[in-house]
Amino acid sequence: MSSTLTERDHDGVPTTGGDAVVRTRGLTKKFRSGQVAVDGIDLEVPRGAVYGFLGPNGSGKTTTIRMLLGLVQPTSGEALVLGGAMPRSAVAVLPRVGALVEGPAFQPYLTGRRNLDRLDAVDMTADPRTSKARIGAALERVGLSAAAAKPYRNYSLGMKQRLGLAAALLRPRDLLILDEPTNGLDPQGTREVRHLIRELAEDGASVLVSSHLLAEIDQVCTHVGVMSRGKLLVQGERDVVTSGGRQSGERVVITTLRDHVDGARRVLARLAGVDPSSASEAASVEDADHLGDGAVTVTATLGGASLSDVAPALVAADVLVLGIGTDRPSLEDVFVELTGEGFDVAR
Numbered sequence: 001m002s003s004t005l006t007e008r009d010h011d012g013v014p015t016t017g018g019d020a021v022v023r024t025r026g027l028t029k030k031f032r033s034g035q036v037a038v039d040g041i042d043l044e045v046p047r048g049a050v051y052g053f054l055g056p057n058g059s060g061k062t063t064t065i066r067m068l069l070g071l072v073q074p075t076s077g078e079a080l081v082l083g084g085a086m087p088r089s090a091v092a093v094l095p096r097v098g099a100l101v102e103g104p105a106f107q108p109y110l111t112g113r114r115n116l117d118r119l120d121a122v123d124m125t126a127d128p129r130t131s132k133a134r135i136g137a138a139l140e141r142v143g144l145s146a147a148a149a150k151p152y153r154n155y156s157l158g159m160k161q162r163l164g165l166a167a168a169l170l171r172p173r174d175l176l177i178l179d180e181p182t183n184g185l186d187p188q189g190t191r192e193v194r195h196l197i198r199e200l201a202e203d204g205a206s207v208l209v210s211s212h213l214l215a216e217i218d219q220v221c222t223h224v225g226v227m228s229r230g231k232l233l234v235q236g237e238r239d240v241v242t243s244g245g246r247q248s249g250e251r252v253v254i255t256t257l258r259d260h261v262d263g264a265r266r267v268l269a270r271l272a273g274v275d276p277s278s279a280s281e282a283a284s285v286e287d288a289d290h291l292g293d294g295a296v297t298v299t300a301t302l303g304g305a306s307l308s309d310v311a312p313a314l315v316a317a318d319v320l321v322l323g324i325g326t327d328r329p330s331l332e333d334v335f336v337e338l339t340g341e342g343f344d345v346a347r
């Protein structure tokens with residue numbers, strides 16, 4: 001495979017390269033300080049995806065996003081956004097991209113609504129005749145209609161974040177690039193943003209959304225890319241990524257009594273042998289935690305066996321089953337597994 005991207009940009013009109021709305025090759029940013037903030041990443045955001053761009057503070061997400069938007073010049077590598085090479089195709093590409101990036105240029109003394117008026121007026125590609133209706137709809141969508149007449153300087157961090165989102169939604173977009181959209185929002189606001197992202201995706205937009213809070217964004221993503229120290233550790237469909245190197249990502253969690261743990265372990269270890277095709281995929285007991293009152297959970301990775309095999313086998317072996325269910329490793333589990341580190345500030 002060629003390591004060079006082909007820009008398919010005819011007569012200045014960008015066309016999407018393949019199925020990806022964002023594609024980078026070896027994208028790198030080294031700052032003058034010598035810091036390599038982004039280190040040769042190959043990002044691939046499929047059309048229609050909600051791509052969670054995840055990583056601890058300082059892992060390089062914002063710098064990557066700024067390169068995608070033509071705000072930072074890459075040191076090396078290439079970036080295609082909606083088929084156009086950035087920053088060269090910025091003029092053709094950016095009207096189709098709604099972006100929420102840190103520190104949007106809002107005027108502190110103007111109201112939220114007036115700030116949107118101003119942004120819309122300087123957008124040469126926006127239709128002034130529909131401006132009022134579009135601004136009203138964007139404010140409504142982010143739940144800011146009631147606060148639209150307040151000056152920006154009196155907005156809370158969460159309200160500022162919502163206004164930034166409204167600015168990104170002033171017109172229909174093919175791609176939304178949202179950098180930490182839940183920053184400063186309370187749990188209710190965070191849920192609303194997740195809901196909004198889902199709606200936008202259903203309306204046909206592709207979404208690239210960054211976050212250092214895995215669990216927040218995890219729930220809404222179809223795809224994820226995980227950054228650590230400037231490198232893209234892993235990316236792909238969310239469920240494939242969380243199943244990692246395991247034959248099956250699914251884990252069975254059995255609640256039983258301490259006296260029955262060994263019996264449960266024996267059944268789990270034996271189960272793989274029940275089906276010859278899964279003989280090499282032995283279920284391994286990973287954990288046994290005390291729950292108090294003598295109740296204990298035993299967690300095991302399901303190899304070739306399915307949950308429906310486990311329950312009857314336990315019962316047949318006279319293992320007391322207080323509860324049984326499955327559990328998928330979280331993205332955080334995957335991150336810790338890949339890096340051996342917690343999800344803290346990188347540097």
Ligand SMILES: Nc1ncnc2c1ncn2[C@@H]1O[C@H](COP(=O)(O)OP(=O)(O)OP(=O)(O)O)[C@@H](O)[C@H]1O
Nearest residue numbers: 031033035037056057058059060061062063064212
């Ligand atoms: N203009 C700059 N000059 C020098 N170093 C920078 C500059 N901007 C960012 N960095 C450094 O590059 C690294 C990556 O920063 P970046 O903002 O891209 O991370 P991030 O993953 O977006 O973090 P956060 O979640 O905190 O926003 C950090 O170590 C940061 O200090």
